[in-house]
Amino acid sequence: MLLVIPNVLDQNQLKVISKLLEDAEFEDGKLSAGKEAALVKHNLELSQETRTGEVLHQQLNQMVMPSLMKNSDYQNSVYPLKVATPFYVRYEKGMHYGYHIDDPIMGNSALNLQERYRSDVSTTIFLNDDYEGGELVIKTTNGEQKIKGNAGDVVIYSSNSLHKVTEVISGKRLVAITWAQSMVKDSAKREILYELSQARENLLNENSISDVTKQVSNVYSNLLRLWSEL
Numbered sequence: 001m002l003l004v005i006p007n008v009l010d011q012n013q014l015k016v017i018s019k020l021l022e023d024a025e026f027e028d029g030k031l032s033a034g035k036e037a038a039l040v041k042h043n044l045e046l047s048q049e050t051r052t053g054e055v056l057h058q059q060l061n062q063m064v065m066p067s068l069m070k071n072s073d074y075q076n077s078v079y080p081l082k083v084a085t086p087f088y089v090r091y092e093k094g095m096h097y098g099y100h101i102d103d104p105i106m107g108n109s110a111l112n113l114q115e116r117y118r119s120d121v122s123t124t125i126f127l128n129d130d131y132e133g134g135e136l137v138i139k140t141t142n143g144e145q146k147i148k149g150n151a152g153d154v155v156i157y158s159s160n161s162l163h164k165v166t167e168v169i170s171g172k173r174l175v176a177i178t179w180a181q182s183m184v185k186d187s188a189k190r191e192i193l194y195e196l197s198q199a200r201e202n203l204l205n206e207n208s209i210s211d212v213t214k215q216v217s218n219v220y221s222n223l224l225r226l227w228s229e230l
Contacts, residue, residue: 001121001191002138002145002157005073008125009152013063017127021046021174024056026090029097040098043165046088060088064125064176068154074123076197077156079190079228082117082181086125091134091173097165099139104159106179119159120182121190124175126153131171138163158187183228193227196220 009017026044033041046060047053064086068074084106091097107116124136126149136147136155139162146166147155157163159179184190200220203213 001077001187001194002140002161003073003077003155003194004147004149005071005154005156006150007152008067008071008074008154009064009127010067011152013067014127014151017060017063018174020056020059021088021090021127024088025050025053029089032087034103037100037103040100040164042095043097044090044092044095046090057085057088060176061085068123068125068178071154072201074154074156077190077194078121078123078180079183079193079224080121080180081183081230084117084179086176086178088127089175089177091131091165091168093168093170093172095173096134096167099162099164101162102159102179117179117181118185119179120185120187121156121180122159122161122163123178123180124149124155125178126151126155127174127176128172131168131173133167133169134173135166136163137166160187183230184224185229186227189223189227193220193224196223 025047027047029041029043029045030038032045046057048057069083102119102122104119105116106119129151134148138145138147138157149155182190184193196216197220200216203216
């Protein structure tokens with residue numbers, strides 16, 4: 001499933017985030033990559049090695065994550081069970097990230113399984129849009145889909161999708177990246193549930209209490225119960 005959700009972050013949040021990142025310390029993105037990804041990964045990631053970096057991450061997360069998690073489109077398309085702390089990523093002129101799929105199992109601790117999660121859904125949060133190039137390209141059954149969201153927009157896509165970031169021609173591309181383990185493992189089932197949730201919301205917004213509304217709502221609820229894994 002590929003979905004763009006507009007305006008998850010507002011302009012005031014984006015201004016604060018931009019200011020916080022202006023003089024922040026970034027490090028080579030290869031440091032967090034596996035052997036295969038490191039061969040094609042050319043970007044920078046916000047450092048967490050210092051106390052200042054840790055505090056900055058916390059400040060950013062306190063703005064970004066609540067806005068993402070309370071968004072109804074995110075909830076109704078991802079069905080998040082576990083959501084990772086974001087990476088804050090910068091692409092400068094000439095930087096890119098070649099085709100890859102995201103690691104299937106993520107998390108920092110090999111000893112504490114509670115900190116590990118399966119990556120079902122990848123999320124890119126666009127923090128600015130004043131750059132050229134740097135499109136997110138995702139291979140789908142309908143061919144390559146190129147996405148360059150406006151600042152504040154979010155794009156979600158299956159973590160097993162082959163995807164890349166094209167070379168930045170000018171400016172700096174700033175994004176937050178996170179992953180989720182979904183209660184509904186199968187992407188096709190999540191897409192069906194999302195479409196049903198949209199139909200249900202449309203009917204409820206019309207203040208409809210018809211048999212059709214009840215039927216759609218019941219089917220949605222029962223499919224979610226059938227397909228969810230907790």
